[in-house]
Amino acid sequence: MRLTILTTLGLLVAANVAIGLLWAPIWWFLMLSVALLIFGLYDAMQIKHAILRNFPLVGRMRWTIEGLRPYIQQYIIETDTGGAPISRMFRSIVYQRAKNSRETVPFGTQLDTYKDGYEWIGHSLSAREVEDMNEDPRITVGGPQCKKPYRASVLNISAMSFGSLSKNAILALNKGAAKGGFYHNTGEGGLTPYHLENGGDIVWQIGTGYFGCRTKNGGFDPVQFEEKAKLDNVKMIEIKLSQGAKPGHGGILPAYKNTPEIAKIRGVEPGTQVDSPPRHKAFSTPLEMMDFISQLRVLSGYKPIGIKLALGRKSEFIAMCKAMVEKGITPDFVTVDGGEGGTGAAPLEYTNSVGFPLREALAFVDDCLTGFGLRDKIKIIASGKIITAFQLAKNLSLGADLCNSARGMMLALGCVQSLSCNTNKCPTGVATQDPKLAKGLNVDDKYERVYRFHKKTIHALMDILSSTGHAKTSELNRTHIFRRVNQCQVARYDEIFPLVKTGSFLTEDVPDRFKLHLEEANADSFMPCSLLAEIEKETKAVS
Secondary structure, three states: OHHHHHHHHHHHHHHHHHHHHHOHHHHHHHHHHHHHHHHHHHHHHOOOOHHHHHOOOOOHHHHHHHHHHHHHHHHHHOOOOOOOOOOHHHHHHHHHHHOOOOOOOOOOOOOOOOOOOOEEEOOOOOOOOHHHOOOOOEEEEOOOOOOOOEEEEOEEEOOOOEOOEOHHHHHHHHHHHHHHOOOEEOOOOOOOHHHHOOOOOEEEEEOOOOOOOEOOOOOEOHHHHHHHHOOOOEEEEEEEOOOOOOOOOOOEEOHHHOOHHHHHHHOOOOOOOEEOOOOOOOOOOHHHHHHHHHHHHHHOOOOOEEEEEOOOOHHHHHHHHHHHHHHOOOOOEEEEEOOOOOOOOOOHHHHHHOOOOHHHHHHHHHHHHHHOOOOOOOEEEEEOOOOOHHHHHHHHHHOOOEEEEOHHHHHHHOOOOOOOOOOOOOOOOOOOOOHHHHOOOOHHHHHHHHHHHHHHHHHHHHHHHHHHOOOOHHHOOOOOEEEEEEOOEEEEHHHHOOOOOOOHHHOOOOOHHHHHHHHHOEOOEOOOHHHHHHHHHHHHHHO
């Protein structure tokens, strides 16, 4: 094949030369033929790509078609229920609500209601008028040790850092939050002027890199923290232990996104890849973590302090609960991030196969806090692929008090799911630090879309709630959601995730499914007791 292609090109060039001597207009074709011959010879001689070496020139078609594949897939082949990670159906509802367009669906559902895993909410014959429902439901976050509780919306902007998102994206998100009265989580990248410019409520996330309150050697700086935590815009503080997209891995800021401006905000060297450590330096045990929570509470002026985690070993969260009971110190909220969480850049194995999915993690955290008698002091926030009002209702029914959405808010900004977040070439200017691309995102237009998406999704949630006969989101529980487990069985969430009795983990009345994890958990260590004992045994043997 290689010889055939090169011979054909050679003969083509020779023929063009012969014809060109008689007919001048053929020379442009001669130049093209020569160029193709040069490319063909180069491909045949190079040793990096076997396909090009064996099939010179023709092999280049593979890379061309492969480059076009995502666009052909999304714009030509993809169905309304297809598309990953967010289906076209859900992307469309975000766009429709953000643009204030028609959002009704013709001719019935496109979902297979008899497919295993299909879920729905049960309505009531005592349904309420939606006009009588509260269009702005609020949840008060702040336990007994908090002196400045915060009234939060049930839907908010999840953690996305400046650096991952562009300046204009941050400005638009925050301005939308300010108009809609919901909070904007900074992500671990730190508190920036763009988070503060438009006056939206802020949840300042403190990650393992301590960006914005960081010493020169990467430790926690209480002076810098206190200065920023007491700002009026900052309503709550969130200690990030791990995130669903890459739990136990730490964040990554690629070098090409680490501009001098971002480096100054984060307190790092510009133009370098910034890897957040996988664990905190300020504490190393659950008991020490409680002390750190108490320290931040005092430094912030007693604002709500919470933790964010993707559930890993169940015994680790139980160890935190044991530490809360032992110390008498509790966070004001726990953000549960599901393994389906998204990020601009994460290793494939972490994205696909590390960490509990949201529903299982959410139910477990709710059960643990209830079992230890802590649930009334701590609010739970759900985060992980939450786009629609029904997804809100599912998580609220399962145990969450409120929810965060990242990709939903990105879509409201105009994200088209081009899957280029990790390339700095986001075509909509959302997830890029290229000033030319970021400039295309008009803040005054996009913030209105963020505001409308939030408002109309909350309206849809209250519409669903009115159908169940309830007036408050807090009245939703696990009895309201149904799942087709298989072709012979439909189960309610309370059958799939059985409830536990308040305070039962402090007695002998512990459900069997929790006993092993309770035995493994120790407030003195995140590591399970069995593993800790093995390590101590090996250490003594070596010494």
